[in-house]
Amino acid sequence: xxxxxxxxxxxxxxxxxxxxxxxxxxxxxxxxxxxxxxxxxxxxxxxxxxxxxxxxxxxxxxxxxxxxxxxxxxxxxxxxxxxxxxxxxxxxxxxxxxxxxxxxxxxxxxxxxxxxxxxxxxxxxxxxxxxxxxxxxxxxxxxxxxxxxxxxxxxxxxxxxxxxxxxxxxx
Amino acid sequence: xxxxxxxxxxxxxxxxxxxxxxxxxxxxxxxxxxxxxxxxxxxxxxxxxxxxxxxxxxxxxxxxxxxxxxxxxxxxxxxxxxxxxxxxxxxxxxxxxxxxxxxxxxxxxxxxxxxxxxxxxxxxxxxxxxxxxxxxxxxxxxxxxxxxxxxxxxxxxxxxxxxxxxxxxxxxxx
Numbered sequence: 001x002x003x004x005x006x007x008x009x010x011x012x013x014x015x016x017x018x019x020x021x022x023x024x025x026x027x028x029x030x031x032x033x034x035x036x037x038x039x040x041x042x043x044x045x046x047x048x049x050x051x052x053x054x055x056x057x058x059x060x061x062x063x064x065x066x067x068x069x070x071x072x073x074x075x076x077x078x079x080x081x082x083x084x085x086x087x088x089x090x091x092x093x094x095x096x097x098x099x100x101x102x103x104x105x106x107x108x109x110x111x112x113x114x115x116x117x118x119x120x121x122x123x124x125x126x127x128x129x130x131x132x133x134x135x136x137x138x139x140x141x142x143x144x145x146x147x148x149x150x151x152x153x154x155x156x157x158x159x160x161x162x163x164x165x166x167x168x169x170x171x
Numbered sequence: 172x173x174x175x176x177x178x179x180x181x182x183x184x185x186x187x188x189x190x191x192x193x194x195x196x197x198x199x200x201x202x203x204x205x206x207x208x209x210x211x212x213x214x215x216x217x218x219x220x221x222x223x224x225x226x227x228x229x230x231x232x233x234x235x236x237x238x239x240x241x242x243x244x245x246x247x248x249x250x251x252x253x254x255x256x257x258x259x260x261x262x263x264x265x266x267x268x269x270x271x272x273x274x275x276x277x278x279x280x281x282x283x284x285x286x287x288x289x290x291x292x293x294x295x296x297x298x299x300x301x302x303x304x305x306x307x308x309x310x311x312x313x314x315x316x317x318x319x320x321x322x323x324x325x326x327x328x329x330x331x332x333x334x335x336x337x338x339x340x341x342x343x344x345x
Contacts, residue, residue: 001174001298001314009315010181013322035205035337087341145177149184149325156326157333164206 003124003141008116010148014155015109021159022046022098030095034164038087042161043095046105047076049154053147054108059128060143061115066108075100116144175293178317181325182223182290186283188328189216192335193272200338201269208261212334213269217246218256219327220279223286225255226320230302230313231289242278245270 001009022042030043040048051067058065067073073080076096083089095101124141138146193216201213210218221237228235237243238250246269248254259267269275298314311319 001312001317002295003174003177006174006177006314006318009318010322013318014326017322017326035333038341039337040333141177145180145184149181152322152325153188153329153332156329159326160209160330160333164209167206167208 003121004116004119007144007148008113011109011112011151014148014152018105018155018158021155021162022102025098025162025165027095027097029165030098030101031093032161032165033091034161037091040090040157041093042158042165043101044090044093045154045158045161046101047093047095049151050101050105050108052150053112056143056147057108057112057115059130059138060140063115066111067104070107072104072107075104112147174295174298174314175290178321179287179290181321182283182286185321185324185328186280188332189219189279190276192328192331193276196272196335196338198269198271201272201275202265203334203338204265205334205337210264210330212331212338213275214256214259214264214267215327215331215334216275216279217267217269218259219324219331220275220282221255222257223279223320223324224282225252226316227282227286227289229304230316231285233285236278236281236285240281242281245274245278 025042027043030046031041033039033041054065054067063069068080073082076094119140124139124144126140127137128140128143129137193212196212198213201216202211204211224235224237233239235252238252243250256264293313298317299312301310301312302316304310
């Protein structure tokens with residue numbers, strides 16, 4: 001198993017787990033905060049894990065984000081460059097519907113697979129500087145490792161929250 | 172960089188998430204459940220470490236640290252290599268008690284060291300070999316098994332981090 005397969009298989013496993021965890025959730029359930037008024041709801045987690053994957057993918061490839069190029073911000077009623085998120089904006093983030101938030105996730109995941117599949121061995125070691133000069137430069141391999149780790153942790157959180165909303169026995 | 176090194180890097184990320192998330196928690200905080208049916212940090216961390224100990228020990232063809240190094244005694248549990256929490260009832264999850272956060276981290280770190288050692292001897296080619304497991308036809312490869320335990324462990328680490336935020340409030344991570 002090479003580096004590419006390890007990353008892509010990890011994302012594919014997370015994708016299957018995520019689909020099971022969000023299946024049939026209503027907009028109210030996507031916005032619910034069963035762990036308290038300042039905790040991250042499922043809808044925001046989906047948006048955040050997708051935005052992170054999109055932004056780091058854009059950095060790795062040097063191409064525009066899916067958020068910008070496919071104008072997903074319009075579907076969420078947000079700016080192309082949203083203000084950085086604070087607790088209040090997490091509490092009120094509106095994922096619109098399961099179809100819309102998962103549509104954005106699907107578009108970004110498809111893009112990740114597209115660019116990650118064609119990487120050659122040498123591409124993994126290519127340095128990819130951060131837009132913010134205070135942040136460290138990362139190799140493409142490091143960016144993929146961060147994407148996988150971030151997505152999979154948040155998928156675990158989504159599954160946990162679904163368990164809280166619908167109680168035990170769903171998984 | 173090859174597959175085994177990428178896997179080792181991913182296991183390393185887990186170790187630092189767990190160290191940050193468990194730091195300073197009391198034994199009581201390890202048992203907090205935000206709802207009656209949800210898994211608390213103590214059980215999650217034990218289950219995560221047990222799963223890695225089981226899977227990687229199988230791959231490496233060695234006895235689990237849980238049994239071989241007497242970790243089960245520190246948790247007052249029997250030396251049962253098949254007991255790693257999967258399928259536990261919520262009653263058992265609630266009844267589970269870890270001695271303290273440090274013991275959980277010590278067990279996890281002992282498992283992590285063995286995993287790192289195993290991965291340092293593994294090659295990308297060996298990751299494509301089938302594992303010795305007759306429950307599946309065809310049996311999964313070593314690489315598939317590693318992706319599976321990494322995914323499972325990383326999801327649980329995310330849950331532990333979420334619960335730490337629930338217990339400690341905003342800003343514990345900064």
